[in-house]
Amino acid sequence: MKLINDIEKALIDASTSYPKDRIAAFKRALNNEEDENAIWALELMIKNAEIANLNKLPLCDDTGIPHVFIELGKDRLISHDFLVEIKEGISNGLKNLPGRPMAVKGNSIERIEQSKGLYDKSEMIKPPSILIDNYDGDNVKIHLLLLGGGPEIRANTYRVFHKRSYKEVLNIATERIIESLPLLGCTPSIPAIGIGRTHFEANSLLIKAMIYGNLDEQSDIETYLTNKINKANIGPMGLGGKTTAIGSFINIGHQRASGVRVVATRPCCFVEPRVATLEII
Structure with missing residues (x-):
């Protein structure tokens, strides 16, 4: 029962509050911004975060699809019931948040066509298959992500010819992201x-990037990507200005002997990534 309650709380926390590095990044962007419209938009975003956190209200009306990533420490095992309790906690969290009712009724064809309508209850939204990995620690980590529709329909996974240059890969990724942001x-x-x-590996690495990325500790390549994106002058809410991105999260995994790299990109909106981590000792 404790796990169910903890997962419910984690889901609500992920939906209603920013981590400290996100708030700090917004404030840095606000101090650096000169465009009046951009300043106005950033101030509203910070105010929105304060109200959401204070009243435990969702940061966005699109409360997202819950995704779970589990990391197992040394000699740790999980059971069938463990996964069932995680899913029950997610259901309770969506009910009590409350989440947006987005689950589609019907069989496989009817769900694609959305011809039978939607369920009224937000807890009818079911998480996709759970991703599991091991790590060098001793505990069990449960990472919960809430992924909204806007970034998902503008995400891409595609091949890039690296031409023996990491900047070639990053520049093409940047171009794709800039195209998607307006x-x-x-x-x-x-x-x-x-x-x-x-494709599976690239997207798994992307998930880990969203979990472990830190806006206070950006790598050189993350800073490179952010700076290139900010030259696009799209700005907050597309109003122009210096702040098109407040940071980037990049995760590079193993590579095969090939002229091609598989690159997954996801242009998270200003309320994402929405992530909460529960660690079981």
Whole structure:
């Protein structure tokens, strides 16, 4: 029962509050911004975060699809019931948040066509398959992500010819992200990128980038990407200005002997990534 309650709380926390590095990044952007419209938008975003956190209200009306990533420490095992309790906690969290009712009724064809309508209850939204990995620690980590529709429909996984230059790969990824941001609308973005050998691996790396990325501790390549994106002058909510991105999260995995790299990009909107981590000792 404790796990169910803890997962419920984690989901609500992920939906209603920013981590400290996000708030700090917004404030840095506000202090650096000169465009009046951009300043106005950033101030509203910070105010929105304060109200959401104070009243435990969702940061965005699109409360997202819950995704779970589990990391197992040394000699740790999980059971069938463990996964069932995680899913029950997610259901309770969506009910009590409350989440937006987005689950589609019907069989496989009817769900694609959305011809039978939607369920009224937000807890009918089911998480996709759970991603599990091991790590060198001793505990069990449960990472919960809430992924909204805007970034998802503008995400891409594609091949890039690296031409023996990491900047070639990053520049092409940057071009794709910049193309997507005016359509996203909800800028400033935190673009997330995973670079691997397969589509599955690249997207798994992207998930880890969103979990472990830190806006207070940006790598050289993350800073490079952010600076290039900010030259686009898209600005907060597309209003122009210096702040098109407040940072970037990049995760590069193993690579195969090939002229091609598989690159997954996701232009997170200004309320994402929405992540909470629960650690079981």
